[in-house]
Amino acid sequence: MKNTKYRSILVTGASGFVGRRLMRALAKNYPGAQITGVGGPARSHDKNLGIDLSDRSATAGLITKISPDVVFHLAAQSSVGSANIRPTEVWRSNFEGTANLADSLADQEKPSLLVFASTAEVYGETFRAGPCTEQSPVAPVSSYGRSKIAAEYYLKDLARENMRVVCLRLFNHIGPGQDSRFVVPSFAEQIAQIESRTGTGIISVGNLGAFRDFTSVDDIIRAYLLLLSDTSLAQYDVYNVGSGHLVSIKKILEDLIDLSKASVSIERDPTRFRPIDIERAEGVFQKFENKFDWVPQVPLRDTLSLMLDHARAEVSAQSST
Template sequence: MPLSPAGETATRVLITGASGFVGRRLARRLSVEGAGYEVLSLGGPGHADQGRVVDLTDAAATADVVAELRPDAIVHLAAFSSVGQGAGRPHEVWASNFDATRNLVEAASALEQPPRFVFASTAEVYGRGFNDGPRDEDAALAPASTYARSKVACEYMLTDLAASLDVVILRLFNHTGPGQGEAFVVPTLAAQLARLDPAVAGEVRVGNLEACRDFTDVEDMVDAYAAVLADPDGAAGVRIYNVGSGRTRSIQSVLDVLIRHHGGEVVVTQDPARMRASDVPVNPGVFDRFRGRYGWAPVRDFDATIAAIYDHERGRAQGASQGA
């Protein structure tokens, strides 16, 4: 069946990690009436509210659910995605990222009509290579964390095991928005500020504020996934794309926007525990390949994204204080 939302038959899209930060947004986007998709949400243990539940590290269970659902496309978002937390939990990272991806792609390859496979990788695969300048998709890989190494391994594994599939690997640069976990830099800064009383001076503990990152609003990233699903290549093989805004900004500039939005006096204290040994000063990317293929570019103002994250965290903080 052609992967086109314009067709009479809906394209069946299986989203792993459907209960996650990106997954729930993508599921909502594709579920809009008239979009042409039937969304098959797959959550991990503990997320029974989000469609089917399966432990992707269980090969037999994964094969059974994929055979039952028979998707036309799979968007594989489920992962252990925190670089910092992953440093101390390598077994969990490798099981959640590599083992689960292998099980899923083997189950997909076994179907009579193999589905399209969209894999969420990361710009972290370039590691310290960013110190040599902007990275395009042909640049050498130099992963500097357990998380990044597991994603590189997945990319190689997909090249070897997914010969019958149309595979799109997206090397995603930093993306954020309201509701992202505090393991990530913008939400953790926003959450600390949101818990302070603007009328009283308070402290925020930070890592490396000089680091510069390519940030994109999460809804723009969802647009990127939607563009991939709407315009398939159709041929078996692996295609790799960088996806990001093309604009880097310092963590200091993000904190400045948050403090202005907070409106109170803030003491900023550097916390050695928040410094990452693998940090690179800046992570510039080259995004011509993806934009040329899919015509995508981010459209949302990132200062507005930062403010929205603060407002979300402020609401959470106020709700927590009222419930105490």
């Protein structure tokens, strides 16, 4: 997997759930490369740099300074619920930040690769017609999905001989340390809290009838790294990335409860329901699997067990302070 042609690699969103893991994986697989991680402006106290990508001048300065061969653009406002509440902030981060980054990268004379973390949310209403391929019409139903497909279109216009672009339309990916605004870590956190108290309690849920495709974040990291091992990437391409196994949110919750020591009752919380919810978000993943010989390796139940253990450790740490 090691490829010595990459000497400078930039990861945006490096302080996030996926970014932290990608930074470690790149350091392991590309020990001779300069690997730069950037988080948002509030992350300047971390090991990574803090930058507002919607600041065009600051973004251009960063690209000039480190002159990356590869950019993994993970930075985004990624919560669909939050996006619906603060659409201006979402568009500034997800579209303007991406456009500024791409503009600055395109101004380089040296060849570069931009890997954009897009989302299955771009398909939106199209999911109602069945599984989506990369050729399916896009019809996002959220500000988050709309900002992401707009960024994809912009990147397609900017892609050129000296700047290849790969857009990964990622389906749900989960793992320990994911923000509890998302459904699976929210379940795990609530169960861990019940375990730490009386062992009996109520868990608040939204729509348990939705079906989603969940992949371990570790398998997603492998997918990112495989892009760097390929020497025949097109000038611009789009890939769906997911497990290929649709599972209901109810089944996820049942598995977490089964893995726990708690006696759990379920209570529906209207605030946890989306204004528009797609019942089944199913994708077709053969294009990426065939191109990169990639298949998910981590069983879903193993990931759920790790997430519950992580939530238990977090709850224990909080109770001891």
